Every structure is written in C-alpha cells, then in structure tokens.
Amino acid sequence: MSRELILGRLKAALGEPRPAPADPPRDYRAAGAVAVDLDVFVDRVTDYRATVHRCGDADVARIVAEVLGGRQVVVPPGLSPHWLPDGVRAVPDDDLPAARIAAARGVVTAAAVAVAETGTIVLDAGPDQGRRIITLLPDVHLCVVRADQVVATVPDALDRLDPCRPLTWISGPSATSDIELNRVEGVHGPRSLHVIITG
Secondary structure: OOHHHHHHHHHHHHOOOOOOOOOOOOOOOOOOOOOOOHHHHHHHHHHOOOEEEEEOHHHHHHHHHHHHOOOEEEEOOOOOHHHOOOOOEEEEOOOOOHHHHHHOOEEEEEOOEEEOOOOEEEEOOOOOOOOHHHHOOOOEEEEEEEHHHEEOOHHHHHHHOOOOOOOEEEOOOOEEEOOOOOEEEOOOOOOEEEEEEEO
16 A cells, blocks of 8 residues: 555544644653652662662771672772772773673772662763773672762752763663563673662
C-alpha cells in the first residue's frame, strides 16, 4: 500500500475535526521539594546488594584495608591519599591499559553526588573519580561518598551536575538476569560495590 493510502485511512478513521493532542501535566517535582534523608539512601543502596560503611573521614583508610587487604588497587589521580592505608598497593591511573586495570583487585574512587530516593551514586570523571573504565573492570569498587553529597531526588542531583561531563550512574553492583531470572553479578562491571559514607 502506498503511504498516502495509509495516511488517508488514518485520517478517515479519526474523523474531522481531528482531536487536539492532550496536554500532559507539567507539574514535575522540582529540586529542593523533598528533604534529604541519609537513612533512605543507606536503605536503597543496601537493597541493591551493595555494602555500606558509615564512618568518619579518618576511618576511610581502615575500611579500605579491611575490604582489600594488601591487594593492588587502581585509584584516580586526584584521590585523597589519606583514604589509602599503607598495606594497599595503589596504582594511579595515568591512562593504564585495560588489561592492567582488569588485573587489579579493586578500585577506590570518590563520587560527584548520590541520590537517596533511588540509591544511586553518580560519578562525573572528576580528578578523584577518574575515567569510567577504572570503575568497570576491577571486581570490587569502593566509593567514598560524603554525607553532604547525598541529595533527595534525581532533580536535586541534576541541579548539581554538569551535563557536559561524562556521567556514570551506579545503582548497586553490576548485575543481569537470564531468561529464567537467575541473577548474575559482575558481568558488566564490579561484582562488589562498597559505599563508604563519611561525615
């Protein structure tokens, strides 16, 4: 059938005059409409099977040591050095090849912002977060989130983010399910996500 014939039948079926398109409501929730609840963030992140550690800034290195021991980890070039204990062999990412990154036991990064409502952490490739690849290849990702970086909703997060930066949205460890809904973790990214909340 020709295009004109099909369009003609559609017009005939709709009748004349054609109904005006519906005007959808535009009363979206704006940034700042909901109060931040850190406990909601912890609940959501835990629900996604991530491990949450709450501590002061001075205890971050201790938690990194507990999770990774003396193993080799990749770190972004701008990561705070006092977050790394003496026993961890930190390899700064200065354009490391993928094979070297994948061989590391884990990666330690900071975050740009986190969303309480969805339990999502956002990285924007800042100096303390590094390239996206370093958070995808190692088996364990330790992400340090300051309490003041946690916002209530996605609109609040978008308010803080630069849309021109490469954004990585993380909601729990990497996971997928097959047709029988058998969950498999670590297929497209880290098998384990540890969220260290400071402040």
